[in-house]
Amino acid sequence: MNTPNTMLSPELSPESLKKIDREVAKYPADQKQSAVMAALVIAQDEKGWLPKETIAAVATYLGMAPMAAYEVASFYNMYDLHPVGKYKITVCTNLPCALSGGVHAADYVKQKLGIDFNETTPDGMVTLKEGECMGACGDAPVMLVNNKRMCSFMLPEQIDKLLAECK
Amino acid sequence: MALIDTINPLLTTGWAKGDAGWSLKDYEARGGYKQLRRVLESKMSQDDLIAEVKKSVLRGRGGAGFPTGLKWSFMPKAAPVKYVVCNTDEGEPGTFKDRDLMRFDPHSVIEGMIIAGYAVGAKAGYNYIHGEIFETYERFEEALDQARAAGYLGDNILGSGFSFDLFAHHGWGAYICGEETGLLESIEGKKGQPRFKPPFPANFGLYGKPTTINNTETFAAIPFILGMGGEAYLNLGKPNNGGTKLFSVSGHVNRPGNFEVPMGTPFSKLLEMAGGMRGGRKLKAVIPGGSSAPVLPGDVIMDCTMDYDSIAKAGSMLGSGAVIVMDETVCMVKALERLSYFYYEESCGQCTPCREGSGWLYRVVHRIEHGEGRPEDLDLLNRVTDNMMGKTICALADAAAFPVRSFIKHFQSEFEYHIENKKCLVDPEVQRMGSGFFKAGAA
Numbered sequence: 001m002n003t004p005n006t007m008l009s010p011e012l013s014p015e016s017l018k019k020i021d022r023e024v025a026k027y028p029a030d031q032k033q034s035a036v037m038a039a040l041v042i043a044q045d046e047k048g049w050l051p052k053e054t055i056a057a058v059a060t061y062l063g064m065a066p067m068a069a070y071e072v073a074s075f076y077n078m079y080d081l082h083p084v085g086k087y088k089i090t091v092c093t094n095l096p097c098a099l100s101g102g103v104h105a106a107d108y109v110k111q112k113l114g115i116d117f118n119e120t121t122p123d124g125m126v127t128l129k130e131g132e133c134m135g136a137c138g139d140a141p142v143m144l145v146n147n148k149r150m151c152s153f154m155l156p157e158q159i160d161k162l163l164a165e166c167k
Numbered sequence: 168m169a170l171i172d173t174i175n176p177l178l179t180t181g182w183a184k185g186d187a188g189w190s191l192k193d194y195e196a197r198g199g200y201k202q203l204r205r206v207l208e209s210k211m212s213q214d215d216l217i218a219e220v221k222k223s224v225l226r227g228r229g230g231a232g233f234p235t236g237l238k239w240s241f242m243p244k245a246a247p248v249k250y251v252v253c254n255t256d257e258g259e260p261g262t263f264k265d266r267d268l269m270r271f272d273p274h275s276v277i278e279g280m281i282i283a284g285y286a287v288g289a290k291a292g293y294n295y296i297h298g299e300i301f302e303t304y305e306r307f308e309e310a311l312d313q314a315r316a317a318g319y320l321g322d323n324i325l326g327s328g329f330s331f332d333l334f335a336h337h338g339w340g341a342y343i344c345g346e347e348t349g350l351l352e353s354i355e356g357k358k359g360q361p362r363f364k365p366p367f368p369a370n371f372g373l374y375g376k377p378t379t380i381n382n383t384e385t386f387a388a389i390p391f392i393l394g395m396g397g398e399a400y401l402n403l404g405k406p407n408n409g410g411t412k413l414f415s416v417s418g419h420v421n422r423p424g425n426f427e428v429p430m431g432t433p434f435s436k437l438l439e440m441a442g443g444m445r446g447g448r449k450l451k452a453v454i455p456g457g458s459s460a461p462v463l464p465g466d467v468i469m470d471c472t473m474d475y476d477s478i479a480k481a482g483s484m485l486g487s488g489a490v491i492v493m494d495e496t497v498c499m500v501k502a503l504e505r506l507s508y509f510y511y512e513e514s515c516g517q518c519t520p521c522r523e524g525s526g527w528l529y530r531v532v533h534r535i536e537h538g539e540g541r542p543e544d545l546d547l548l549n550r551v552t553d554n555m556m557g558k559t560i561c562a563l564a565d566a567a568a569f570p571v572r573s574f575i576k577h578f579q580s581e582f583e584y585h586i587e588n589k590k591c592l593v594d595p596e597v598q599r600m601g602s603g604f605f606k607a608g609a610a
């Protein structure tokens with residue numbers, strides 16, 4: 001299922017490009033750059049992280065300067081510009097969560113995995129990140145798995161269960 | 168978390184079934200899209216529509232409390248291309264109401280936005296959704312498909328000749344995109360750095376076109392206002408503070424969650440709805456409007472009602488309606504350290520007073536918390552905030568300064584104790600147990 005566009009950016013799969021096309025269609029025809037955030041997410045989902053070449057491929061596909069796409073990728077927190085584990089766990093430690101155990105939950109994960117924030121377990125399975133308010137403070141402690149799955153009320157028992165899943 | 172309790176449900180009527188009541192047929196069954204239909208079928212004039220919203224004294228629910236009807240009236244009539252934008256970037260620590268609105272009643276937001284589009288003469292809109300809530304973004308996309316299939320979105324809506332389409336734009340982790348012009352930059356596919364104002368979005372907005380931008384809760388209130396009439400909506404609240412409001416209550420209460428109450432409801436009533444203080448402990452302090460609002464001591468907030476005017480009179484802001492409750496197990500220095508770190512992390516770096524000032528604030532509060540504070544540090548903190556407030560492109564610098572000033576103002580002796588004794592006034596073990604993460608007695 002090759003689309004002609006695939007030729008321009010061999011680094012992304014036809015499926016990813018199709019998803020990007022759907023995003024492009026949301027914006028006025030002369031504003032393709034508006035889709036760059038979504039396109040980088042799609043690229044990150046496919047590759048696991050965002051190598052410079054992939055960012056450049058996204059930029060070319062959208063007809064924008066690679067540097068402009070790189071600026072976007074480095075401005076927003078949830079793009080991974082370096083390889084991460086198979087599971088990226090982001091723990092919210094902001095004040096409202098901290099009042100209900102956000103920091104303690106992060107400490108608990110660190111201790112169980114033997115890693116600190118911004119580190120990956122030696123087997124490459126789990127990367128731990130510190131996050132800012134996820135807009136779910138009533139469900140504290142909260143964690144985000146691979147940017148997309150929100151886990152609520154993460155007390156020790158729930159954390160044990162989550163980590164057991166990360167295989 | 169589904170709705171726990173409410174007085175006068177409007178925005179939350181659709182939440183009763185939790186995750187099972189969000190779809191189009193449920194929304195229509197509870198009267199959804201009736202107001203859009205009425206507006207279109209009666210060919211209501213734009214001026215009459217805006218006048219009705221003005222009458223309701225609906226004030227923007229995103230933080231600044233600007234009157235919505237007035238904002239809509241600023242849109243130039245003649246411009247050929249205009250936009251309506253919804254701000255669901257909800258990143259203000261403590262705020263989690265827009266996520267529930269979007270999860271449990273996405274069509275109320277869609278209907279509100281279509282009506283707003285009609286009122287200001289826009290043919291397209293975008294809803295900017297906070298990066299961390301992917302599941303909510305997906306549901307909103309599904310709701311948009313439903314609305315489009317039913318003829319509520321697209322060309323010639325319900326045969327009226329009015330066309331409007333709506334799209335979701337997903338953020339990816341940047342608090343500053345909640346600021347309206349940072350948000351517009353972000354939709355344009357750039358770094359979310361706020362723009363100089365003026366020009367305001369009503370004249371120069373998305374892609375340089377006139378744009379109306381409102382918070383999610385603001386849009387969701389529109390169908391209800393048209394349903395009951397502006398005056399009836401106003402009368403639900405109190406003068407100058409129309410209607411009901413969602414409050415996100417977090418922290419040391421027994422039942423954290425969202426509560427919809429009429430403007431002017433006593434804080435004590437809201438606290439009671441949230442199940443009272445966790446473990447029956449004593450209330451120490453409350454941040455009443457999201458982390459950017461000045462903190463108030465417990466005894467001050469207990470005398471307040473929850474509305475813009477009462478909270479402003481007490482020296483804080485109703486902001487986004489995020490009520491962060493702290494009990495006596497909290498070290499105020501540590502609490503401030505968490506907040507100062509956040510603003511330091513999230514400053515977009517364009518303005519020197521904000522970029523440098525937020526770093527200073529964090530480092531000085533950090534050193535006080537870690538037993539390295541100096542006697543002159545409290546003066547230093549206040550001086551740094553003087554150099555930040557009102558001196559930058561956007562209000563993030565003020566948002567970083569308010570917590571620092573108010574924490575020091577109301578809890579000065581606790582900061583002084585920390586500096587002198589190089590440790591917390593509140594016993595660390597008491598702090599540890601306060602979060603409820605550890606079971607009593609466990610290691």
Ligand SMILES: Cc1cc2nc3c(=O)[nH]c(=O)nc-3n(C[C@H](O)[C@H](O)[C@H](O)COP(=O)(O)O)c2cc1C
Nearest residue numbers: 227228229254256257258345346347381382385562
């Ligand atoms: C740093 C900063 C962050 C903001 N974050 C949000 C936000 O997450 N959601 C929101 O609706 N408004 C936010 N605002 C306010 C918006 O700039 C804007 O005033 C609001 O979206 C207007 O909608 P309203 O009139 O309906 O309240 C923020 C403002 C600043 C300065």
Ligand code: SF4
Nearest residue numbers: 515517518521559561
């Ligand atoms: S005040 Fe801070 S966040 Fe706002 S534009 Fe200036 S540097 Fe950026």
Ligand code: FES
Nearest residue numbers: 092097133134137
């Ligand atoms: S503070 Fe953690 S989700 Fe809001």
